[in-house]
Amino acid sequence: MALNASRKPVLDGEECDMSGWDMNNCPVRDVLDRIAGKWSTLLLEALARQPYRFGELRRLVPDISQRMLTQTLRDLQRDGYIEREVFPTKPPSVEYRMTDLGRSLFEPLSKVLRWAEANHPSVKAARVKYDESELA
Amino acid sequence: MALNASRKPVLDGEECDMSGWDMNNCPVRDVLDRIAGKWSTLLLEALARQPYRFGELRRLVPDISQRMLTQTLRDLQRDGYIEREVFPTKPPSVEYRMTDLGRSLFEPLSKVLRWAEANHPSVKAARVKYDESELA
């Protein structure tokens, strides 16, 4: 097929080394499916600066529900990115802080965040262009 | 509050420059909410290597539904990361390929992917540890 032929030479000799991917049981998917959530990066960004308590995080991210805040924090804790410490104050207070593993993840992750900030205009422009061409 | 006092000195003078974040209308959220999907990074990773056609992508990521494949590709296209080209073959074939903007995004993104690969064992270990301490 002509179409195929024009694309194939890209990685000659292996044609498509996706074979080594093993989509199920893929480390990248296993790790990323967790930090790819809507709230995960946001909370990691906050906790990368300093520790916060549950209520502080809730006020910091006003449109997160308590349910999702609890759940996302648990997930991040389970994967080892953050720690949870309970202080036996009268109404018990709980502090969340980033672990070394979390900080190590946040280093490359923060670069994506900075890319997003820097390229937000380009993305918005692309959306406008797409939407215009759609209503044709 | 003693608890607070012990955490505050981290970033003295501003205490919490989250005030500049403006959670709603936040560029980082606006951009990341799209590429944070379950399938987005996976498709970007594939298309970063070479262009693919719809059916090829479907075979490459066996557990994606056609519905989500279509939708995710459209989202990525709308944000300007990939392009879609239709070839007027007898059953029309459609090729998807990465744009310059997409490649520019993929550069920092790929570092997160590599982090995930490298640190998969640590994450799995953290999960085991967490699950063990939970059933106590």
Place this chain on the structure above:
DNA sequence: ATCGTTAGTCTCAAAAAGAGACTAGCACTA
């Protein structure tokens, strides 16, 4: 006595995702 504060949990409704049938036009085969 009542109110506010803590960190959640619980329930119900709404939104998103997954599974799989279905389309149309052409090529190949029997």
Place this chain on the structure above:
DNA sequence: TAGTGCTAGTCTCTTTTTGAGACTAACGAT
């Protein structure tokens, strides 16, 4: 010439995920 398969999707139905908001329990302050 009927049957089968290929293409890139769309449509519908079910299941899962998420969001909104009420509720808890013990203590301090008013």
